[in-house]
Amino acid sequence: MDVLAEQPPLVDSQGRIIAYLRLSLTDRCNFRCDYCSPADYEDGGGLLTRAEIARLAALFARLGVRRVRLTGGEPTLRKDVVGIAADLATTPGIEEVAITTNGHRLAELARPLREAGVRDVNVSLDTLDPDRLHRISGRGAFLEDVLAGLDVAASAGFAHLKVNTVVMGGMNEDELGALARHAWDRGASPRFIELMPFGNGVPVPTSRVKQLLREQGIRLVPDDKRGWGPAHYMREAGSEPPRYAGFIGAMTENFCDRCNRARIAADGGFQACLGGDSRHNLRDLVRAGANDEALEAMVREALHLKGPRHHMEDAGSRLVLLPMMGIGG
Ligand code: SAM
Numbered sequence: 001m002d003v004l005a006e007q008p009p010l011v012d013s014q015g016r017i018i019a020y021l022r023l024s025l026t027d028r029c030n031f032r033c034d035y036c037s038p039a040d041y042e043d044g045g046g047l048l049t050r051a052e053i054a055r056l057a058a059l060f061a062r063l064g065v066r067r068v069r070l071t072g073g074e075p076t077l078r079k080d081v082v083g084i085a086a087d088l089a090t091t092p093g094i095e096e097v098a099i100t101t102n103g104h105r106l107a108e109l110a111r112p113l114r115e116a117g118v119r120d121v122n123v124s125l126d127t128l129d130p131d132r133l134h135r136i137s138g139r140g141a142f143l144e145d146v147l148a149g150l151d152v153a154a155s156a157g158f159a160h161l162k163v164n165t166v167v168m169g170g171m172n173e174d175e176l177g178a179l180a181r182h183a184w185d186r187g188a189s190p191r192f193i194e195l196m197p198f199g200n201g202v203p204v205p206t207s208r209v210k211q212l213l214r215e216q217g218i219r220l221v222p223d224d225k226r227g228w229g230p231a232h233y234m235r236e237a238g239s240e241p242p243r244y245a246g247f248i249g250a251m252t253e254n255f256c257d258r259c260n261r262a263r264i265a266a267d268g269g270f271q272a273c274l275g276g277d278s279r280h281n282l283r284d285l286v287r288a289g290a291n292d293e294a295l296e297a298m299v300r301e302a303l304h305l306k307g308p309r310h311h312m313e314d315a316g317s318r319l320v321l322l323p324m325m326g327i328g329g
Helices: 050-062 081-089 106-116 130-137 143-154 173-184 206-215 282-287 292-304
Strands: 020-024 067-071 096-101 118-124 160-167 189-194 220-226 232-236 244-248 261-264 269-271
Touching: 020 050, 050 081, 050 282, 050 292, 067 081, 081 096, 081 106, 096 106, 106 118, 106 143, 118 143, 130 143, 143 160, 160 173, 173 189, 173 206, 189 206, 206 220, 206 244, 220 244, 261 292, 269 282, 269 292, 282 292
Parallel strands: 020 067, 020 261, 067 096, 096 118, 118 160, 160 189, 189 244
Antiparallel strands: 220 232, 232 244, 261 269
């Protein structure tokens, strides 16, 4: 009997099928990028254990989730990150395990993660300038570690390697071309993300990012490539094999109608929408001894309350809920 085929798909209030789960392993991070974690943010306790994560993953897989991305906080700060990745990769129904990281531990972890079954790695890299990285990340960020991690990841055999850059006015607008080339030279795809209002920083619209890339010598042409997420892609003109650049216009190019994801925050809160306000705590329910039916009911209720779209553009400069590092970007 195929237990995976029996379930009705997991859908939200708008009928969008939810097949992608982003799982925050911790809200701790060794960086303090102030667009992500306000200076007064205190790391929480009470993280989901590896066993709790494995149980929730099996439940979500049974409900139709096919892809899980490990995020945070910084997921590689968890000592059991490789074990968690291996559990997920061997969970029936989960077809793809991915991770998003600031890269500082990747030199050591890229190969173990690949061997554990991780297929897809996103490395966050906003600048190639060590002083700027220090300014952006506040503390503890050493560019050489991040770049070494990216290099090892590039040779570790992942199916997809992406370099994510949040574009910030007056900070890294002049480096977008260099970041694209740095990624391409390592077989990775650069992606440029609009700043969302979780903290400080000056957002730059995707249309302007494309213009800056052009001015910095990057010639891109439209392409219909799509991934699992909200990015749209362009291709470097004349590149063969094609070299792609992705754009995530979270603020100016709303993509909520294509939303296929939900999140489990570091504190076990199930979050149907990154910019939404419905909070249901799966960890507390698990620890209260709930069975899978009760967990499923909570998940379906949260998805039922999910709005048609986020309203982050109305949020002013600071968003309401947990900062990004608590939710998991
Ligand atoms: N620590 C890991 C990392 O650095 O990739 C994973 C967590 S981090 C929250 C995931 C991604 O969210 C990073 O690429 C980060 O740049 C992005 N991010 C954080 N705050 C953001 C914001 N306000 N707007 C847009 N992207 C943001």
